[in-house]
Amino acid sequence: MYKKIEQDINVPYPIYLVNNIYETVKRIENIKVKHRADLFLIYDKNLSVYYDKYINNIRSFCKSSLYIECKECNKNRETVDEIYKFLVDNNAKRNGIVICIGGGILGDLVGFVSGTYMRGIRYINIPTTMISQVDSSIGGKVGYNFNNLKNYIGMFYNPLEVIVCPEFLKTLKRKEILSGFGEIIKYCIIDRDELLIYFEKNIESIVNLEKDEIVLLVQKCILIKRDIVSKDFKDTGLRNVLNFGHTVGHAIEIDSNYKVSHGQSVSLGILVALKLSETLMSLDKTLYNKIKDIYTYIGIDKYYKINNKDNFIKSIRGDKKNDSNIRFVLISTLGKPVIAVKVKEEQLLKVIKESIEGEKIYE
Ligand SMILES: NC(=O)c1ccc[n+]([C@@H]2O[C@H](COP(=O)([O-])OP(=O)(O)OC[C@H]3O[C@@H](n4cnc5c(N)ncnc54)[C@H](O)[C@@H]3O)[C@@H](O)[C@H]2O)c1
Ligand SMILES: [Zn+2]
Structure with missing residues (x-):
């Protein structure tokens, strides 16, 4: 069971509110079936502590996966390059889909990489923190910090869809x-x-x-x-x-x-x-x-x-x-x-x- 929040001309992608993490995994699996595309999983390293079973499950139908240590000081060009390298090394093509599971830092980084990699590759945002569920995953602002300037490099780039699962919030500090x-x-x-x-x-x-x-x-x-x-x-x-x-x-x-x-x-x-x-x-x-x-x-x-x-x-x-x-x-x-x-x-x-x-x- 999920609730679909209607699309809008300027927010032209569906936002799904799903009941639990199991349903989140199922939705991702359906995406693979529906689009017949290679999936590339990028997730917040901390999530492995709580959701290892689910992540392994998702990994099983993704072509490859990468975890990122999500800290504000890592929201920079080096991490962006690390994600580009992961996509290149794993032969991601423009018809592939990036699956991003994490908080606002990861969403901003992966959104930016997706918007620029080969002039734009589709991505799905699965926000796992309160800030990312109520704010950063909606609106298409993606980017990273440059020197001491927050979010100075960035663009507007919309995901294919957003899957919001409040069950993730239970493990937040x-x-x-x-x-x-x-x-x-x-x-x-x-x-x-x-x-x-x-x-x-x-x-x-x-x-x-x-x-x-x-x-x-x-x-x-x-x-x-x-x-x-x-x-x-x-x-x-x-x-x-x-x-x-x-x-x-x-x-x-x-x-x-x-x-x-x-x-x-x-x-x-x-x-x-x-x-x-x-x-x-x-x-x-x-x-x-x-x-x-x-x-x-x-x-x-x-x-x-x-x-x-x-x-x-x-x-x-x-x-x-x-x-x-x-x-x-x-x-x-x-x-x-x-x-x-x-x-x-x-x-x-x-x-x-x-x-x-x-x-x-x-x-
Ligand atoms: N693009 C936008 O419109 C927009 C809007 C608001 C904020 N932001 C950006 O979002 C960032 C802040 O987002 P945030 O607060 O989500 O930070 P974050 O991504 O750093 O997550 C906070 C911490 O929670 C951990 N975490 C993530 N999901 C978890 C879970 N389910 N259980 C346990 N721990 C979990 C992370 O590893 C991290 O340590 C800032 O960089 C800010 O600039 C962007
Ligand atoms: Zn804010």
Whole structure:
């Protein structure tokens, strides 16, 4: 049994929500039968610890397989080359299909390789983390980091299909689950109030990863992302709302040398964006407190101590050093994001002090 999320003109591939890992394996097997193509399996090394039996099963109907150690510091050109080499060595042709099983790092890397190998080879994305299921596997953004610049090399390239199996989430470390919650809270804020209401109402079951509530939550997030992407696939305007919390979030990731996860950094960035919204967009103060209370309940860190303020600001400003303003996505009220709001550096530093500045809590 699976649920198929309808295709859309700009998200022109099916997203299947499947019940369990056994069904995921069956779907992959069907792909082989349906397309009569060679399959090339690329998976996250950590998955072997929990899913060795399933991986061996999938391997049995793939031409060859490769595992990748998925760390943000490996999301680079060397790993991209390693995957190209694997495809070349195993004689992958343009009619082959790459099967990618892993989190956001692997999906971004394999998507990029698939989009460029022999000018494009089909790939199927099977996201196994919370972030990748609710966010990175939808929307076609693929790529890798260059020097200290996150996702600087990349393209838009869609998979043949996405298979989302929330059962994979059970083996995630707590830190990774919390990271996923960061992106989900982002959706709660930029989407009308329906998702936030659902999240609050089911918070206990969600935190305990109870199946029905998690499956519905994942599905709701996929639909929000799909709808935003479908209106602005190439990210020239509206899609920018997905960057809510990310301006400061990315700077925290870099400042902490990636010790603070993407989603945790975004969670902190969300608090800053909400405080800025109170000052600049007259946002009602209750939302900030509500979100902080949710963080406390689910265990998301609310404080961060910046290691290097100059570099922190530099990474936020990017190359726009001569502009005294920084552009932010803020909200005027719940579900009403506004893109490219100008914020002065002094304003930002003041708001960071009032919101997240405190001792670092990460290990
Ligand atoms: N393309 C996009 O639109 C987009 C959107 C958001 C994030 N991203 C990217 O996604 C990346 C973060 O993704 P992520 O949080 O999935 O990170 P990740 O891929 O590093 O996975 C996190 C950790 O979980 C492990 N893991 C994966 N699946 C597991 C499972 N089922 N059980 C146990 N452990 C498992 C991994 O080995 C890794 O250690 C970042 O590089 C970010 O830039 C991309
Ligand atoms: Zn993100």
